[in-house]
Amino acid sequence: MGVNLLPLGSPRLATSTKGAVSGGFGVRSGGARLVAAGGRDHRLSGAPRSAGAERSGAQSQGPHRDRRLGARLLAARHADGVWGQRFYQPKWTSSHYTLLDLRTLEVDPAHPLIRASIAKILAEEKKRDGGIGPGRSIPVSDVCVNRMFLNYAAFFGSPEDGLKSVVDSSSPSR
Numbered sequence: 001m002g003v004n005l006l007p008l009g010s011p012r013l014a015t016s017t018k019g020a021v022s023g024g025f026g027v028r029s030g031g032a033r034l035v036a037a038g039g040r041d042h043r044l045s046g047a048p049r050s051a052g053a054e055r056s057g058a059q060s061q062g063p064h065r066d067r068r069l070g071a072r073l074l075a076a077r078h079a080d081g082v083w084g085q086r087f088y089q090p091k092w093t094s095s096h097y098t099l100l101d102l103r104t105l106e107v108d109p110a111h112p113l114i115r116a117s118i119a120k121i122l123a124e125e126k127k128r129d130g131g132i133g134p135g136r137s138i139p140v141s142d143v144c145v146n147r148m149f150l151n152y153a154a155f156f157g158s159p160e161d162g163l164k165s166v167v168d169s170s171s172p173s174r
Contacts (some may be wrong), residue, residue: 070107073098081120088134103152113158122162130165146170
């Protein structure tokens with residue numbers, strides 16, 4: 001069964017001059033959902049509900065915990081606009097993975113600090129092929145990094161013009 005991460009909401013935000021991004025990833029703003037074969041919608045917002053909470057309609061303590069976690073992640077941002085040491089270093093506490101976590105937590109898409117960090121990445125981390133790469137010593141972009149980047153950059157409202165080259169570098173015809 002194939003599963004695609006498809007953002008909900010407004011019409012397509014970024015388009016490729018070389019065609020659509022492969023792998024079923026749409027680049028749109030709004031909340032995310034997982035769509036499995038058969039069209040079932042598996043929302044990614046909030047904490048999982050227990051069976052009892054699902055029946056009663058009560059949400060577990062997830063949303064409060066999620067807001068606190070989002071605030072803690074934002075507080076860890078350095079004055080120069082990065083988390084960790086730079087975009088992809090150290091790997092799991094870097095700007096890249098922190099922004100991916102903030103997107104998963106559905107932090108306010110208009111948050112100015114997040115938008116500034118993404119703009120910094122677009123200005124400083126683009127490779128010759130127009131995509132985003134995991135390190136400064138690597139001259140070309142990485143398809144997986146590009147697609148994760150597009151996931152959170154589109155969610156946080158990055159301008160389409162800045163994302164087009166990343167979309168193009170992620171397409172199969174590259």
